[in-house]
Amino acid sequence: xxxxxxxxxxxxxxxxxVVALAVIGVIAxxxxxxxxxxxxxxxxIAGVFLMVVISFLDYNVILKLYWPMYVANLILLxxxxxxxxxxxxxxxxxxxxxxxxRFQPSESAKIxxxxxxxxxxxxxREQLNTFKYIMLCIILFxxxxxxxxxxxxxxxxxxxxxxxxxxxxxxxxxxxxxxGALAVAIPSLVIVFSLILQPIxxxxxxxxxxxxxxxxxxxLAWLHPEEYANSIAYQTVNSMTAIGSGQLMxxxxxxxxxxxxxxxxxxxxxxxxxxxxxxxxxxxxxxGCVVIGLLILITLECMLIAKKxxxxxxxxxxxxxxxxxGFQGFINISVATGLLPNTGIPLPFVxxxxxxxxxxxxxxxxxLNVRLQGKNFK
Numbered sequence: 197x198x199x200x201x202x203x204x205x206x207x208x209x210x211x212x213x214v215v216a217l218a219v220i221g222v223i224a225x226x227x228x229x230x231x232x233x234x235x236x237x238x239x240x241i242a243g244v245f246l247m248v249v250i251s252f253l254d255y256n257v258i259l260k261l262y263w264p265m266y267v268a269n270l271i272l273l274x275x276x277x278x279x280x281x282x283x284x285x286x287x288x289x290x291x292x293x294x295x296x297x298r299f300q301p302s303e304s305a306k307i308x309x310x311x312x313x314x315x316x317x318x319x320x321r322e323q324l325n326t327f328k329y330i331m332l333c334i335i336l337f338x339x340x341x342x343x344x345x346x347x348x349x350x351x352x353x354x355x356x357x358x359x360x361x362x363x364x365x366x367x368x369x370x371x372x373x374x375x376g377a378l379a380v381a382i383p384s385l386v387i388v389f390s391l392i393l394q395p396i397x398x399x400x401x402x403x404x405x406x407x408x409x410x411x412x413x414x415x416l417a418w419l420h421p422e423e424y425a426n427s428i429a430y431q432t433v434n435s436m437t438a439i440g441s442g443q444l445m446x447x448x449x450x451x452x453x454x455x456x457x458x459x460x461x462x463x464x465x466x467x468x469x470x471x472x473x474x475x476x477x478x479x480x481x482x483x484g485c486v487v488i489g490l491l492i493l494i495t496l497e498c499m500l501i502a503k504k505x506x507x508x509x510x511x512x513x514x515x516x517x518x519x520x521x522g523f524q525g526f527i528n529i530s531v532a533t534g535l536l537p538n539t540g541i542p543l544p545f546v547x548x549x550x551x552x553x554x555x556x557x558x559x560x561x562x563x564l565n566v567r568l569q570g571k572n573f574k
Contacts, residue, residue, distance in 0.1 A: 206567075207564055209497070210498075211247070215240075218243065220486070221545055221546035223449070224471050225467045232548050235550065239554060243558075246558050247561040249561065251561045251562075253561075259311060259314060262312045268308075269308040276301060290302060303352075304551060309360070310559065312336075314509040316336070317508065321508055324367055337360050348408065351527075351539035351540045351541040359516055359523075366508075366511055368508070388401070392415050417538070432538055434462040435472075435473035436534050438477040439473055439533060442476045443481065445479070450478070469538075469541065487546065488529065495525075498515070498521065501514040506571040511566075513566055517563050521545075524543075525544050528542065
């Protein structure tokens with residue numbers, strides 16, 4: 197059924213904010229690695245086009261394809277392990293070569309996860325707090341999570357888990373269950389953290405292959421960066437140096453200062469995980485605040501749209517997109533500033549990566565459609 201939308205219900209300010217953030221990303225990437233800038237510009241143009249097109253499609257109609265989307269997602273994630281399709285980079289097999297295109301299925305898996313559970317939970321919302329239903333949700337969530345973890349991709353696995361938690365919470369899971377889960381999860385995390393810090397020879401988690409030795413080293417480098425400054429903490433220490441050296445206004449775009457961290461190549465792959473270091477060095481505290489401010493405003497706008505959604509599926513889509521931008525932005529910037537261990541997760545809309553950029557724009561397209569159909573906007 198064709199829906200009539202009113203232009204005045206279109207969330208222009210959300211579009212302006214996400215495009216502004218993506219433009220900042222293009223500018224920063226041009227300084228970090230100029231050869232990638234044109235690709236990111238094309239990704240931005242394609243992303244805006246997809247966002248606008250999707251924003252006028254009825255998300256309820258698209259959600260009816262939730263099972264085909266779920267199966268297709270598993271197939272794409274599984275194909276990565278096949279040598280003919282999977283592409284290895286830096287010891288991880290996260291890229292897929294298909295029909296002449298190379299993309300990262302773990303990024304597109306995030307939007308598919310959101311869409312699938314938005315429909316699945318809305319259909320079964322009356323059974324949400326039954327043991328059978330909760331276990332079914334967990335069982336459906338585990339296959340894509342495990343396929344991502346085995347790439348290996350710990351950072352995306354963590355983000356995937358956070359999205360699932362937000363989806364279940366917005367779906368209406370009982371507060372008693374949430375409190376009970378936290379009562380178990382928090383002590384468990386403390387125990388796991390203490391086990392990670394055990395000597396590698398007697399480390400239970402490593403012996404059971406639950407974590408890799410380099411994961412443990414990343415935690416140790418985070419706790420004692422001065423001891424690992426010339427090895428695993430090299431990136432983080434130099435990132436903090438770059439951000440601090442930018443002071444209030446930064447050294448200027450594409451600074452030619454020889455002593456700059458970027459020009460000295462002290463941060464490898466600065467266009468991806470440590471793009472915030474480039475922004476901090478060249479645009480200073482002000483530039484960093486602009487990026488953080490846009491991330492916060494986009495997150496809050498998505499949450500507002502979720503609150504005014506006409507149905508549960510729309511609320512889940514908008515809330516999960518808020519979590520995606522908010523949590524992932526927080527984690528990336530926390531890594532760049534030394535607040536969290538190095539996880540290797542991109543900064544939403546800013547870091548180089550076409551799969552991530554297009555997936556985020558598509559997600560925002562669905563959020564815009566939720567806004568157009570919002571009950572309080574009519």
